[in-house]
Amino acid sequence: xxxxxxxxxxxxxxxxxxxxRFYANCGATMEGxxxxxxxxTPGSGISSLMSSMPTSFDSDAGxxxxxxxxxxxxxxxxxxQGYQPPxxxxxxxxxxxxxxxxxxxxxxxxxxGVGMIILLVLAxxxxxxxxxxxFIRGNVNNxxxxxxxxxxxxxxxxxxxxxxxxxxSTQSSxxxxxxxxxxxxxxxxxxxxxxxxxxxxxxxxxxxxxLNFKEDTSDKPxxxxxxxxxxxxxPDGTSVIPSNxxxxxxxxxxxxxxxxxxxxxxxxxxxxxxxxRIGTATEAQMDIPLTGTADLxxxxxxxxxxxxxxxxxxxxxxxxxxxxxxxxxxxxxxxxMFYVVVTVKMDNNTSNDFRGYPGDYIRLKAxxxxxxxxxxxxxxxxxxxxxxNTTGMCAFLVPQGNTDYTFVxxxxxxxxxxxxxxxxxxx
Numbered sequence: 001x002x003x004x005x006x007x008x009x010x011x012x013x014x015x016x017x018x019x020x021r022f023y024a025n026c027g028a029t030m031e032g033x034x035x036x037x038x039x040x041t042p043g044s045g046i047s048s049l050m051s052s053m054p055t056s057f058d059s060d061a062g063x064x065x066x067x068x069x070x071x072x073x074x075x076x077x078x079x080x081q082g083y084q085p086p087x088x089x090x091x092x093x094x095x096x097x098x099x100x101x102x103x104x105x106x107x108x109x110x111x112x113g114v115g116m117i118i119l120l121v122l123a124x125x126x127x128x129x130x131x132x133x134x135f136i137r138g139n140v141n142n143x144x145x146x147x148x149x150x151x152x153x154x155x156x157x158x159x160x161x162x163x164x165x166x167x168x169s170t171q172s173s174x175x176x177x178x179x180x181x182x183x184x185x186x187x188x189x190x191x192x193x194x195x196x197x198x199x200x201x202x203x204x205x206x207x208x209x210x211l212n213f214k215e216d217t218s219d220k221p222x223x224x225x226x227x228x229x230x231x232x233x234x235p236d237g238t239s240v241i242p243s244n245x246x247x248x249x250x251x252x253x254x255x256x257x258x259x260x261x262x263x264x265x266x267x268x269x270x271x272x273x274x275x276x277r278i279g280t281a282t283e284a285q286m287d288i289p290l291t292g293t294a295d296l297x298x299x300x301x302x303x304x305x306x307x308x309x310x311x312x313x314x315x316x317x318x319x320x321x322x323x324x325x326x327x328x329x330x331x332x333x334x335x336x337m338f339y340v341v342v343t344v345k346m347d348n349n350t351s352n353d354f355r356g357y358p359g360d361y362i363r364l365k366a367x368x369x370x371x372x373x374x375x376x377x378x379x380x381x382x383x384x385x386x387x388x389n390t391t392g393m394c395a396f397l398v399p400q401g402n403t404d405y406t407f408v409x410x411x412x413x414x415x416x417x418x419x420x421x422x423x424x425x426x427x
Contacts (some may be wrong), residue, residue: 222250
């Protein structure tokens with residue numbers, strides 16, 4: 001029998017032997033046999049073919065494959081010479097299998113790579129920042145150590161005493177200057193000069209002058225702020241305001257405490273050339289030279305005991321003491337003025353009560369100035385009949401420079417009858 005021609009593949013041109021459905025080269029399939037079409041006759045369909053097939057096969061000892069089915073009428077199956085039946089376990093070629101999309105895997109690999117790069121960059125940046133911080137911190141600590149003087153607070157040294165710590169000079173001078181400002185006793189203990197102090201919160205570039213002092217109050221609190229009432233006067237006449245405090249405001253009543261205040265001043269100017277001024281521009285100011293030998297006598301209170309008497313409205317008035325001072329009841333005297341505080345004793349030996357408001361009938365004359373009592377005076381509003389040893393105090397704001405005063409009790413009659421009662425005294 002003649003060999004059937006082979007059909008070339010339309011895709012790759014490879015011929016296919018008869019009886020195979022797949023091209024071995026490209027995996028394409030061929031449906032039907034264009035060279036041997038299937039012939040069908042009436043009554044020879046698939047159902048007729050299936051009915052003619054045996055239901056069982058006799059096993060042959062030398063063959064494990066079943067024999068081919070018998071030929072039906074009208075169906076011709078011719079086997080070409082050299083025909084090889086297809087393998088039962090045929091596998092589709094790799095190129096014919098659908099391939100899984102690998103773009104997701106590729107993108108995942110790219111993402112992992114980018115993430116590793118980002119982590120590496122962050123690690124390098126963190127390392128650089130860490131070492132930079134350590135370098136800067138070490139330098140700052142070194143600078144702070146070199147600028148921190150030893151014994152900068154709480155020490156009182158001799159005039160001109162100098163100590164050196166970390167190559168920084170600290171000059172300390174003892175002062176122990178005492179004045180009373182706004183009814184607060186202030187003792188300026190010492191003055192120190194340094195580039196900086198360990199408890200500074202606002203260190204100036206040029207250097208610091210620090211004043212250490214104590215504050216003591218009576219039953220009245222102070223009424224001031226150090227930023228307003230303290231100035232440091234330099235040799236050229238300029239004034240410097242404070243730059244830092246331990247306590248910036250006056251203490252409350254009945255308080256004793258330590259305090260300090262700093263001024264930004266160049267270290268080239270020695271403290272003994274400076275003057276501490278206490279008091280605002282509208283107050284009676286007190287100047288304290290920082291020499292350690294300043295004469296502050298004019299700022300001290302002066303007290304006299306006149307013990308002079310006068311009879312007024314049946315009451316015997318006695319001035320037991322009189323004091324000139326720069327402040328009263330927590331208030332500093334006005335500029336160019338000071339207070340004169342008069343203490344009196346009243347004895348009513350009559351059978352009539354005495355009544356009167358001190359501001360209406362009490363006056364103090366100082367030179368040509370006549371003034372009324374301060375509102376914080378304690379003269380009682382009356383003395384009962386037969387009452388003795390009643391005491392009170394009244395303060396007057398008068399011009400500085402006076403030493404002779406007259407305590408005046410105005411005539412009680414509103415129509416001008418009677419006479420004023422005067423008690424002169426000196427302080």
